[in-house]
Structures are given as structure tokens and as C-alpha cells.
Amino acid sequence: MTSRLPAQNRALQLESIEAGFQIKKLPTPQPGLGNAIIRIEAAGILSYHREIYNGDRHYSFPIPIVGGYSAIGRIAALGPDATSLKEGQLVYVDCVIRARDDPDSLFLSAIHDSSADGTKKLMRDVWRDGTFAEFARFPLENCIPLDEARLCGSLGYSTQDLAYIGYLIVSFGGLRDIKLEPGETIVVTPATGGFGGAGVQVAIAMGARVIAMGRDEKKLAKLKEYVLSGSPNAQIETMKTTGDEAEDLATLQAFGIIDAVLDFTPPQGSKSSHLRSATSALRRNGRVSLMGFAEQPVVPWTFVSNNITIKGKLMYEREDMIQFVKMLERGLFPKGKAFVDTKSFPLEDWKAGLDTAAEHTGIGKHVVFTP
Ligand SMILES: NC(=O)c1ccc[n+]([C@@H]2O[C@H](COP(=O)([O-])OP(=O)(O)OC[C@H]3O[C@@H](n4cnc5c(N)ncnc54)[C@H](OP(=O)(O)O)[C@@H]3O)[C@@H](O)[C@H]2O)c1
Known part of the structure; x- marks a missing residue:
């Protein structure tokens, strides 16, 4: 051998x-x-x-x-x-x-x-x-x-x-950890980075409706175009953050019930208010997967009154990988070069x-x- x-x-x-x-x-x-x-x-x-x-x-x-x-x-x-x-x-x-x-x-x-x-x-x-x-x-x-x-x-x-797969599987670890269900609405923030973008793709493949949040309108528009070109039936919304927590919260609330949040905030985004707006918009019993490394993610008081579950997640479990490969092999992601x-x-x-x-x-x- x-x-x-x-x-x-x-x-x-x-x-x-x-x-x-x-x-x-x-x-x-x-x-x-x-x-x-x-x-x-x-x-x-x-x-x-x-x-x-x-x-x-x-x-x-x-x-x-x-x-x-x-x-x-x-x-x-x-x-x-x-x-x-x-x-x-x-x-x-x-x-x-x-x-x-x-x-x-x-x-x-x-x-x-x-x-x-x-x-x-x-x-x-x-x-x-x-x-x-x-x-x-x-x-x-x-x-x-x-x-x-x-x-x-x-x-x-x-x-x-x-x-x-090495990118997609990371967000799958977080999404599975908070038990994202088909038909639910999830905010991915920030969505314009490598792992955030992968999170958008995986959440769509899992049958969720995605609100992709970010600070760059042009990148968000390209993201939406990209998703729809590979998955024409995807339910995808985009939202540009303004830096004003209350204004961003009101914009998110206009999208209706929000079940979950997937966070990939890098250390340099620690001071931004986007994560507070996103998590404040959650419905009662909503869930958050924290996967970025924001230095001080501040928890809003609504976490207590709304029974919010917040989970940190490093990477994924072995079962997640097996499950992810099954999803890929079943053809749930864009095919060929659209992948x-x-x-x-x-x-x-x-x-x-x-x-x-x-x-x-x-x-x-x-x-x-x-x-
Ligand atoms: N938990 C885990 O297992 C795990 C695994 C892998 C990575 N991570 C972490 O995930 C994070 C993201 O990694 P990545 O490779 O996706 O990074 P990336 O491709 O560089 O993307 C960074 C994202 O953060 C946004 N951003 C940067 N500075 C910001 C600011 N000041 N305010 C608001 N948004 C800001 C960027 O927005 P623009 O597009 O507008 O610049 C972009 O969407 C890192 O902290 C990384 O360590 C965690």
C-alpha cells in the first residue's frame, strides 16, 4: 500500500x-x-x-x-x-x-x-x-x-x-444547531462576506426565506441576483443597514415574522448595531446562531421577554457533514457552474x-x- x-x-x-x-x-x-x-x-x-x-x-x-x-x-x-x-x-x-x-x-x-x-x-x-x-x-x-x-x-x-463545501458546511453547522425549519424566515448578517454569503445559500437550500443584511447596497443587489440566477424560486430579500438601530429594526419588522438570525460579524464589525437590530426583530421563541467573532455582541433586553435562544457555534459536528453531503448529492444547491x-x-x-x-x-x- x-x-x-x-x-x-x-x-x-x-x-x-x-x-x-x-x-x-x-x-x-x-x-x-x-x-x-x-x-x-x-x-x-x-x-x-x-x-x-x-x-x-x-x-x-x-x-x-x-x-x-x-x-x-x-x-x-x-x-x-x-x-x-x-x-x-x-x-x-x-x-x-x-x-x-x-x-x-x-x-x-x-x-x-x-x-x-x-x-x-x-x-x-x-x-x-x-x-x-x-x-x-x-x-x-x-x-x-x-x-x-x-x-x-x-x-x-x-x-x-x-x-x-468548506464554506457552506460552516453555516450549515450553525443553522442546524438552531434547528432552522423549511418555510421559516431567517436574517443572515452580515450577508456580503464569504461565510455570510454561504449562509444565505445554505438557508435557501434548507427551504427558508432569507433576509440578507449588509452595509453595501451594490453587493446586496449582486447577492440577490446571484441567488435568483441559481435558484429562481428562492425567497430572498435584502436590507441595507443604516447604522441607526431603531430605523433598521423598523425596516426588519416590515418583513413580517422573523424566526431566526445567523450572525457572521467579524471583529472589525463589533461596534456596528446591525446584530442588535436583527436580534431585536425576532419573534417570541426566536433563535440566534452566533458564528462571527464580534468582540462584544450586546444582548438586547428583549431577549428575556421574548424567550430568545442564543447559541454560539464553532464549525459543525460530524453528523452535520454527513447530512450536508446528502443535501448536495440530492441536488438542493445550484447545479454546474452556477454553484x-x-x-x-x-x-x-x-x-x-x-x-x-x-x-x-x-x-x-x-x-x-x-x-
Ligand atoms: N464560528 C465559526 O466556526 C467560524 C468559521 C469561519 C469563520 N468564522 C468567522 O466569521 C467571520 C466572517 O468571516 P468571513 O471570512 O466571512 O469574512 P469576510 O469574507 O471578510 O466578510 C466580512 C463581512 O463583515 C462585514 N463587515 C466588515 N466590517 C464591518 C463593519 N465595520 N460593520 C459591519 N459589517 C462589517 C463585511 O461587509 P462588506 O462586504 O460591506 O465589507 C462582510 O460582509 C469572521 O469573524 C470569522 O472568524 C467563524
Whole structure:
């Protein structure tokens, strides 16, 4: 099994923050108990990967490290305890790695060690390197099988486009956590970013009516046009925020009953009042999924009188991934090229890849490395 793996493989490795990435020939990871070696076909790049690896975002991870996030790849070799995965199979490679003796303890591969002793040890000593490489080693349970014939055949997705799952699945984790139901109305805010836009797409696929909130009218108009071009029957409204909490609340109330809110406010949006307006507009027993990292999300007093449930959510659970892949395979998302506009870069063009990922954001936009 291992003999078919090359002795070395090319990887994008960070030896120090100051030196930046370098293409290295590293020993190809080998299979063992509990893991799979995956030939990476498309590795997702985050809009803020550049800030993670140039030190602006002060994320904690061991160095040297091969960068990465979630990816699409093909099983190249399997540990002896694999029972259902097969060599050659197309899989979604999940970047959320959990401690096997404490599944509540998790970290994000090649991104953040979660700052706890156990996860720091796991990332440093066992699962250090990420997907910006020809081959990567991941836990067996992080390889989610994909029906290649269905997804790349009748639904018309490329393997690069499938890496967009890494964006969509995050919002699905939050939406499932607050039990979004078909027919409900949800506010996604801000909706013009990468994860917010993905949240709009997923909520539509789940059968909800979406109010996409944001501060940029032109981006909102494009978002609506994009959604309707791929899903002509989607129920989508847009709302430009004014910065005036009461005015924005009144505008939202005019849309009728609002059941839920999905929040992806980044730290730089912490002072904006949009989240207060959105959550104040909720019906009695409404639900909020907080997924952004607004520094001080202020809870309005109406949370108490309206029985509002507020839940923080980091990423998603394994069951969410299985369920999400079923939705994708059933054809609930736009088909073919209407799914996502993917820009691809070889590892050698890593600077252009990271720069493009910072710009090419928003609904249906995604950037990958194709190692
Ligand atoms: N919980 C999780 O598991 C999880 C997973 C992934 C990411 N996240 C978090 O999700 C957040 C969004 O990430 P992203 O990649 O989607 O970011 P992004 O693509 O850069 O989008 C940022 C969004 O925030 C809006 N925004 C920026 N500054 C603002 C301000 N001052 N006031 C109001 N809105 C503002 C932007 O609006 P414009 O379009 O008008 O600029 C845009 O809609 C980040 O905090 C990230 O860490 C959480």
C-alpha cells in the first residue's frame, strides 16, 4: 500500500512568520492506525489565511507547519483499521480534528491549536501539517466520502468547486444547531462576506426565506441576483443597514415574522448595531446562531421577554457533514457552474492564491490551491 506513495511530496511550508511560505520537498506522510493519506486535489483558501500566516491574526500553531484548511482529495493509502473507505475514493477532508479520548476537545488543522494543552499536543506531535501539499495525513473520520459519479457527473461539479463545501458546511453547522425549519424566515448578517454569503445559500437550500443584511447596497443587489440566477424560486430579500438601530429594526419588522438570525460579524464589525437590530426583530421563541467573532455582541433586553435562544457555534459536528453531503448529492444547491466561481492556483503561486482569496470573497466565490 505504502509503496505506491512517492518518497517525497511538494508542500507549502511555513518555517517562520518572517520568512513566509516556501515550497519544500518533504517526506510523504505514511499511513498508520487510524489515519488516511489523501492525494489533495483542491485545498480551500480562506479570505483571512494571509493574515493567519503573516502573523496579523496572532493565531496559535506550531512551526514549521504545512498550511491548509479543508480540502477535496482522493484516498491514496489507508491505515489497517479502515473498514469502509477505499483507495481512489473522492473525499471531503475536514479540517476539524477532535481528540479521540475527548471529542469535545478540537482544533482546526493548520490554523489554530485551540490553546488547550491537549489540542496543542495533538497538533504539535500528531496532526501538524495541513492540506497545502500533494499528500496529507488525516484521521479516518475526517474523510467524508463523496458520490463522485453523482456530484461530478449529473450535477456537473468539478473537484475544485466541491472544495466550496468548506464554506457552506460552516453555516450549515450553525443553522442546524438552531434547528432552522423549511418555510421559516431567517436574517443572515452580515450577508456580503464569504461565510455570510454561504449562509444565505445554505438557508435557501434548507427551504427558508432569507433576509440578507449588509452595509453595501451594490453587493446586496449582486447577492440577490446571484441567488435568483441559481435558484429562481428562492425567497430572498435584502436590507441595507443604516447604522441607526431603531430605523433598521423598523425596516426588519416590515418583513413580517422573523424566526431566526445567523450572525457572521467579524471583529472589525463589533461596534456596528446591525446584530442588535436583527436580534431585536425576532419573534417570541426566536433563535440566534452566533458564528462571527464580534468582540462584544450586546444582548438586547428583549431577549428575556421574548424567550430568545442564543447559541454560539464553532464549525459543525460530524453528523452535520454527513447530512450536508446528502443535501448536495440530492441536488438542493445550484447545479454546474452556477454553484460557485472558483479560482485555482498551483502551490508555486501561493502569494497570488492568498491575495486572491482575500479579494474574491462573498456568495459563490472561492479560491483553492491545486497541489
Ligand atoms: N464560528 C465559526 O466556526 C467560524 C468559521 C469561519 C469563520 N468564522 C468567522 O466569521 C467571520 C466572517 O468571516 P468571513 O471570512 O466571512 O469574512 P469576510 O469574507 O471578510 O466578510 C466580512 C463581512 O463583515 C462585514 N463587515 C466588515 N466590517 C464591518 C463593519 N465595520 N460593520 C459591519 N459589517 C462589517 C463585511 O461587509 P462588506 O462586504 O460591506 O465589507 C462582510 O460582509 C469572521 O469573524 C470569522 O472568524 C467563524
